[in-house]
Amino acid sequence: MRKIPVTVLTGFLGAGKTTLLNRILTEQHGQRIAVIENEFGETGIDQALVINADEEIFEMNNGCICCTVRGDLIRILGNLMKRRDKFDHILVETTGMADPGPVAQTFFVDDDLKDLFALDGIVTLVDAGHVALHLDDSRECREQIAFADVLVLNKTDLVPPAELDALERRIRTMNGLARVLRAERAAVPIDAVLDVGGFDLARALEARPGFLEPEYPFEWTGTFTLDAGTYALALAEGPDPSLKLVVLPLSAGEEASSREACERAVRRWAEPHPDLAPGAEFVAGASHGAALVLDGGTGVRRFVLRVPEAGRYGLYTQHLPSEFALQLTRDGVTTLPDAEAEVRGTHTHDEEVGSVSIHLEGAIDEKRLDAWLSKLLREQGNDIFRMKGILNIRGMENRFVFQGVHMLFDGREDRPWGDAHRASDLVFIGRRLDGDLLRREFARCLV
Amino acid sequence: MPRVDDAPPRADHELMPVWQQDVGDYVTSTVFTPDGALCLVGAGSGDAVALDGATGAERFRVRAHADGLLGVAVSPDGTRFATCGHSQSARLWSLAGEPLAELPGGGAAWVEHVAWAPVGGLLATGAGRRVRVWSAEGALRFESEPLASSVTGLAWRSDGSGVLASCYGGVTLFPMVAGARLRTLAWKGSLISLALSPDDKVVACGSQDCSVHFWRLATGKDSQMSGYPFKPRALAWDDEARLLATAGDANVTLWDFRGKGPEGTRPIQLEGHKALCTRLAFAPRSGMLASGAQDTSVLLWEPRRGTRPLRYAFLDDEITALGWHPRQRAFHAGDAAGHVALWKAP
Numbered sequence: 001m002r003k004i005p006v007t008v009l010t011g012f013l014g015a016g017k018t019t020l021l022n023r024i025l026t027e028q029h030g031q032r033i034a035v036i037e038n039e040f041g042e043t044g045i046d047q048a049l050v051i052n053a054d055e056e057i058f059e060m061n062n063g064c065i066c067c068t069v070r071g072d073l074i075r076i077l078g079n080l081m082k083r084r085d086k087f088d089h090i091l092v093e094t095t096g097m098a099d100p101g102p103v104a105q106t107f108f109v110d111d112d113l114k115d116l117f118a119l120d121g122i123v124t125l126v127d128a129g130h131v132a133l134h135l136d137d138s139r140e141c142r143e144q145i146a147f148a149d150v151l152v153l154n155k156t157d158l159v160p161p162a163e164l165d166a167l168e169r170r171i172r173t174m175n176g177l178a179r180v181l182r183a184e185r186a187a188v189p190i191d192a193v194l195d196v197g198g199f200d201l202a203r204a205l206e207a208r209p210g211f212l213e214p215e216y217p218f219e220w221t222g223t224f225t226l227d228a229g230t231y232a233l234a235l236a237e238g239p240d241p242s243l244k245l246v247v248l249p250l251s252a253g254e255e256a257s258s259r260e261a262c263e264r265a266v267r268r269w270a271e272p273h274p275d276l277a278p279g280a281e282f283v284a285g286a287s288h289g290a291a292l293v294l295d296g297g298t299g300v301r302r303f304v305l306r307v308p309e310a311g312r313y314g315l316y317t318q319h320l321p322s323e324f325a326l327q328l329t330r331d332g333v334t335t336l337p338d339a340e341a342e343v344r345g346t347h348t349h350d351e352e353v354g355s356v357s358i359h360l361e362g363a364i365d366e367k368r369l370d371a372w373l374s375k376l377l378r379e380q381g382n383d384i385f386r387m388k389g390i391l392n393i394r395g396m397e398n399r400f401v402f403q404g405v406h407m408l409f410d411g412r413e414d415r416p417w418g419d420a421h422r423a424s425d426l427v428f429i430g431r432r433l434d435g436d437l438l439r440r441e442f443a444r445c446l447v
Numbered sequence: 448m449p450r451v452d453d454a455p456p457r458a459d460h461e462l463m464p465v466w467q468q469d470v471g472d473y474v475t476s477t478v479f480t481p482d483g484a485l486c487l488v489g490a491g492s493g494d495a496v497a498l499d500g501a502t503g504a505e506r507f508r509v510r511a512h513a514d515g516l517l518g519v520a521v522s523p524d525g526t527r528f529a530t531c532g533h534s535q536s537a538r539l540w541s542l543a544g545e546p547l548a549e550l551p552g553g554g555a556a557w558v559e560h561v562a563w564a565p566v567g568g569l570l571a572t573g574a575g576r577r578v579r580v581w582s583a584e585g586a587l588r589f590e591s592e593p594l595a596s597s598v599t600g601l602a603w604r605s606d607g608s609g610v611l612a613s614c615y616g617g618v619t620l621f622p623m624v625a626g627a628r629l630r631t632l633a634w635k636g637s638l639i640s641l642a643l644s645p646d647d648k649v650v651a652c653g654s655q656d657c658s659v660h661f662w663r664l665a666t667g668k669d670s671q672m673s674g675y676p677f678k679p680r681a682l683a684w685d686d687e688a689r690l691l692a693t694a695g696d697a698n699v700t701l702w703d704f705r706g707k708g709p710e711g712t713r714p715i716q717l718e719g720h721k722a723l724c725t726r727l728a729f730a731p732r733s734g735m736l737a738s739g740a741q742d743t744s745v746l747l748w749e750p751r752r753g754t755r756p757l758r759y760a761f762l763d764d765e766i767t768a769l770g771w772h773p774r775q776r777a778f779h780a781g782d783a784a785g786h787v788a789l790w791k792a793p
Contacts, residue, residue, distance in 0.1 A: 049514060052555035054575070056596045058615050058637045058655065071596060071615055071637050074655070079533070079559070082473045083491030083515050084785070111677045
């Protein structure tokens with residue numbers, strides 16, 4: 001029997017939940033949708049069954065966070081199943097300040113609901129004009145973002161594009177898994193928020209193959225054709241007091257953003273890199289990177305980039321060039337890249353909430369993995385909001401997929417690896433995650 | 448010629464129904480009028496359907512709660528019945544299907560529970576976090592303060608002197624006699640069902656955390672039975688208040704409250720169902736127990752004599768309602784596909 005998909009809408013009061021809800025109901029008019037509202041919204045749609053209920057958050061035992069569920073959902077959804085014409089979809093709108101944990105956990109913990117319903121996705125709306133404020137002072141706001149499968153940056157018409165870009169980058173460091181949509185008046189394609197398969201890992205991966213993209217210590221790459229001689233690297237103050245970069249020669253036809261070139265850049269990145277003061281020189285193609293240090297003085301600082309021989313070079317920067325107004329100039333003329341690309345960065349701006357993604361080659365030992373995960377979730381489950389993984393387990397023909405919410409997780413064998421490259425990918429989203437420690441401990445699970 | 452049967456013959460242990468009827472949608476409750484003349488059925492469609500008690504023929508049908516009906520209860524004097532469901536009011540009906548009164552729940556929450564006092568003509572309703580008590584004519588007599596969370600079960604004391612309500616956080620006893628004080632039995636857990644022993648001494652509650660919690664009302668002392676694989680919603684007391692039947696998986700687990708029990712005793716386990724047991728009902732007087740399960744079967748037991756089922760009966764889907772005839776040795780059940788049947792017990 002097909003399980004009924006459940007979509008959870010979260011977001012602060014005024015973020016646009018009710019607007020999105022009304023759009024969904026209007027556009028999905030062929031479907032039978034039940035809406036469970038915890039705030040008295042202004043849902044003006046007749047054909048949907050709208051049920052108002054108090055959010056009843058229950059601790060099942062001992063105050064363990066993973067046993068905190070929504071009792072009202074268990075009761076109401078159980079009762080809704082007592083009719084022949086079942087619903088096609090359930091929407092749960094949470095109160096503005098709600099922690100999404102209990103809603104998500106309800107569908108893992110309760111026996112009846114597990115059999116009948118499938119949590120499809122958590123959609124979090126943020127008011128682009130006001131969220132920056134909440135990000136700093138509200139734990140609930142950060143958690144709603146961290147839990148999301150889909151993040152709708154709403155009311156973008158009220159915010160300048162540069163601010164939106166910065167906001168989106170900040171949100172992505174907190175939740176590297178979610179799909180981010182920009183919208184005015186909550187106008188997003190309905191198929192981007194319903195049936196997203198956020199809790200169905202195989203589908204989530206098909207929809208977002210980027211999940212498997214490796215993460216690099218740099219956020220941006222550019223391919224440049226440079227003449228021999230000296231160039232100026234001009235930059236202004238940015239989000240950090242310094243900007244790390246690597247410049248390496250590219251082979252014929254190679255783009256800086258290609259995986260091979262990025263891997264070479266990572267190796268150079270890992271070498272000790274000198275701090276350079278304004279005016280200092282850096283050689284393109286050096287076997288290490290450099291940190292351009294901005295402190296002292298104001299305005300544009302210039303560094304010298306010496307190009308030993310003409311050719312194509314890849315430039316890799318820790319942050320986006322636009323964040324530092326970075327320009328490469330020669331004799332006062334700006335040299336533009338032939339091609340540029342943003343890449344998924346691993347760094348965070350010291351957010352309390354962040355995501356860590358780990359890629360491992362080689363097979364995993366199932367026993368070691370079990371031992372590690374049980375210990376990790378026991379000790380840090382409160383701080384791990386979501387996790388997803390596809391693992392290459394020794395001796396297993398199939399991909400092992402798993403995902404979890406706090407201490408609860410659900411893992412199973414998926415389709416066979418077949419000809420696909422066997423490797424493991426694991427993503428954590430949570431509070432105060434130690435990425436290096438997680439990487440080391442996960443690597444210890446290798447056979 | 449040898450062959451394989453995927454449904455082996457059930458020999459003479461299978462009971463054939465006296466009558467069977469299809470009411471068209473998920474059966475949420477079945478109950479007979481005290482004289483046995485009508486069987487009232489609540490359907491997921493929102494209809495209350497009155498079937499002839501002797502033949503199962505449909506006598507009338509009322510659209511009681513358009514979005515779904517959850518509870519039906521017949522008044523002990525056999526003059527009327529109450530319904531509740533996916534709407535903000537409970538309703539009173541005559542036994543001819545005429546509306547008598549509407550009992551508002553006072554808010555946006557559904558009225559999920561209706562229960563008549565065994566004597567005294569009062570009706571209790573549970574809607575959201577409040578319990579209300581009404582006269583048989585539908586006049587509001589009592590409205591509780593909001594409980595800690597939504598009401599999940601209601602039961603009256605046998606003399607009608609008080610009504611008990613369960614919710615997350617415990618059981619509250621609301622007295623219906625002047626001068627008596629409200630009593631709370633606190634438990635930090637989500638109670639999902641409630642059954643009061645016929646001698647009014649013990650209140651038992653199924654709990655979301657896969658246990659049965661119970662209190663002895665004389666002392667307020669509580670205990671817990673745990674170890675159920677799933678949450679034990681179905682609870683039933685026998686007539687003598689000695690055996691409490693519970694089910695948190697395919698097995699029926701019976702606890703004996705005789706003497707110092709059930710603390711320190713091992714329960715009786717009845718094995719027979721192949722899937723989660725969903726409904727339990729003890730017959731009046733005879734001590735016979737009926738159990739219904741997700742595997743579509745209803746089994747009959749005599750738990751004080753043995754642990755093998757006496758008889759089997761079947762419907763077509765998960766058993767969702769179960770009860771005994773008020774006058775005959777017969778039991779009735781409903782299923783999730785809309786079937787209702789009556790069987791004679793041996």
